[in-house]
Amino acid sequence: MNPTPRQKQILDFVTRSIDRRGFAPSIQEICDHFDLSSTATVHKHLKNLAARGLLNRESHRSRALEVPSAHAPEPVEIPLLGRVAAGVPIEAISNPDTISIPADWLGRGERFALRVRGDSMIDAHIEDGDVVVVERRETARDGDTVIALVDDAEATLKIFRSQADGRVRLEPRNESLKPMVFEAGRVRIQGAVVGVLRRYDRRS
Amino acid sequence: MNPTPRQKQILDFVTRSIDRRGFAPSIQEICDHFDLSSTATVHKHLKNLAARGLLNRESHRSRALEVPSAHAPEPVEIPLLGRVAAGVPIEAISNPDTISIPADWLGRGERFALRVRGDSMIDAHIEDGDVVVVERRETARDGDTVIALVDDAEATLKIFRSQADGRVRLEPRNESLKPMVFEAGRVRIQGAVVGVLRRYDRRS
DNA sequence: AGAGTATAGGCGAAAGAAAAGCGAACGTTC
DNA sequence: GAACGTTCGCTTTTCTTTCGCCTATACTCT
Numbered sequence: 001m002n003p004t005p006r007q008k009q010i011l012d013f014v015t016r017s018i019d020r021r022g023f024a025p026s027i028q029e030i031c032d033h034f035d036l037s038s039t040a041t042v043h044k045h046l047k048n049l050a051a052r053g054l055l056n057r058e059s060h061r062s063r064a065l066e067v068p069s070a071h072a073p074e075p076v077e078i079p080l081l082g083r084v085a086a087g088v089p090i091e092a093i094s095n096p097d098t099i100s101i102p103a104d105w106l107g108r109g110e111r112f113a114l115r116v117r118g119d120s121m122i123d124a125h126i127e128d129g130d131v132v133v134v135e136r137r138e139t140a141r142d143g144d145t146v147i148a149l150v151d152d153a154e155a156t157l158k159i160f161r162s163q164a165d166g167r168v169r170l171e172p173r174n175e176s177l178k179p180m181v182f183e184a185g186r187v188r189i190q191g192a193v194v195g196v197l198r199r200y201d202r203r204s
Numbered sequence: 205m206n207p208t209p210r211q212k213q214i215l216d217f218v219t220r221s222i223d224r225r226g227f228a229p230s231i232q233e234i235c236d237h238f239d240l241s242s243t244a245t246v247h248k249h250l251k252n253l254a255a256r257g258l259l260n261r262e263s264h265r266s267r268a269l270e271v272p273s274a275h276a277p278e279p280v281e282i283p284l285l286g287r288v289a290a291g292v293p294i295e296a297i298s299n300p301d302t303i304s305i306p307a308d309w310l311g312r313g314e315r316f317a318l319r320v321r322g323d324s325m326i327d328a329h330i331e332d333g334d335v336v337v338v339e340r341r342e343t344a345r346d347g348d349t350v351i352a353l354v355d356d357a358e359a360t361l362k363i364f365r366s367q368a369d370g371r372v373r374l375e376p377r378n379e380s381l382k383p384m385v386f387e388a389g390r391v392r393i394q395g396a397v398v399g400v401l402r403r404y405d406r407r408s
Numbered sequence: 409a410g411a412g413t414a415t416a417g418g419c420g421a422a423a424g425a426a427a428a429g430c431g432a433a434c435g436t437t438c
Numbered sequence: 439g440a441a442c443g444t445t446c447g448c449t450t451t452t453c454t455t456t457c458g459c460c461t462a463t464a465c466t467c468t
């Protein structure tokens with residue numbers, strides 16, 4: 001059985017909390033996180049989640065929450081789909097390499113990685129050679145760092161801005177490069193950057 | 205079943221202790237480490253951990269603790285030893301949190317992580333809030349990005365330069381900050397930065 | 409259409425259980 | 439006998455559970 005939106009929020013929070021810290025949150029902590037004022041509310045949510053089989057609990061034990069492993073065999077590897085700004089749509093890569101990422105960087109959505117080419121985001125402190133971890137999405141919120149495809153021709157790493165006139169502005173973060181504005185139809189979002197990995201010890 | 209926060213702290217301590225020394229700590233040692241005054245408290249924790257299946261014990265045998273490895277399949281985790289530039293020597297942190305890193309970032313040496321505070325390395329594109337992965341070392345090569353302890357008082361993130369006069373120069377990467385030069389004896393290298401992790405999706 | 413009813417989401421307060429701690433005494437093992 | 443581990447009663451703190459009451463929304467039965 002599927003959770004309500006609210007229940008999903010809470011379930012996600014519990015899940016994240018467990019793999020981030022190694023233990024489940026207390027009811028009070030969940031309360032605080034969602035800005036609720038009564039523990040009774042959270043308790044009810046947990047009860048409902050358990051009734052739907054989305055959560056296992058042990059009565060009267062503190063922090064005794066377990067998320068039944070829907071996401072059990074977590075691969076800590078994701079595909080490395082080439083280089084951004086290399087002029088190829090993401091889907092087009094057929095035999096991707098893979099790259100390891102921190103286990104807790106896996107989110108709910110599909111994630112992939114791209115190696116950054118060039119300095120177009122240098123002022124956001126993303127360097128040439130860095131790897132960006134991207135969550136596949138087709139929409140973006142204002143200010144997101146995205147992989148965008150313009151006219152299905154070139155994947156680029158930019159800041160996403162939706163303008164008042166309905167068009168889309170893609171901003172680099174480099175003084176010497178200018179933002180570009182496109183009709184919304186010409187821009188396809190491929191994903192949003194959720195993290196950056198940089199290694200110093202493998203640079204020959 | 206998940207541990208409580210306290211139980212996880214103790215479990216982590218036991219695990220690290222076994223890793224480092226080859227044998228488990230005594231109850232008294234755990235007591236001392238957590239500044240507790242009664243061994244009964246620790247004993248209770250160990251009992252509870254065993255009840256949750258997170259620890260195997262042999263009754264009445266000293267230091268007979270075992271952490272079931274089933275629970276740790278491939279957790280590529282390293283200790284997160286606080287914040288650099290926070291004025292505390294690395295060794296002094298007693299109850300480190302841990303953080304996940306990519307599986308292939310483990311090298312031959314011991315590695316740990318630090319959260320970066322401040323913008324002293326901003327021109328090297330290391331931002332406030334980033335996590336640096338550090339390989340523990342006591343020496344550095346010219347140009348390495350290092351965690352250095354000056355007068356055993358403050359851990360800082362700098363570029364390491366050894367000067368012709370035998371002294372050591374620690375260079376920030378921030379226009380508004382100046383390099384500092386010290387007698388070699390005053391500077392203790394704690395490790396060299398091997399990578400940077402940055403997340404955008406967990407900044408709530 | 410309106411009445412009834414079920415479910416989700418929420419509040420606050422109070423009750424009660426578990427976790428975490430203490431000190432001291434008691435057992436085991438080597 | 440020394441060093442450890444174990445048990446007991448007791449306190450405080452943290453967490454969970456329950457109760458009554460409220461508001462919505464959606465679904466069903468006249």
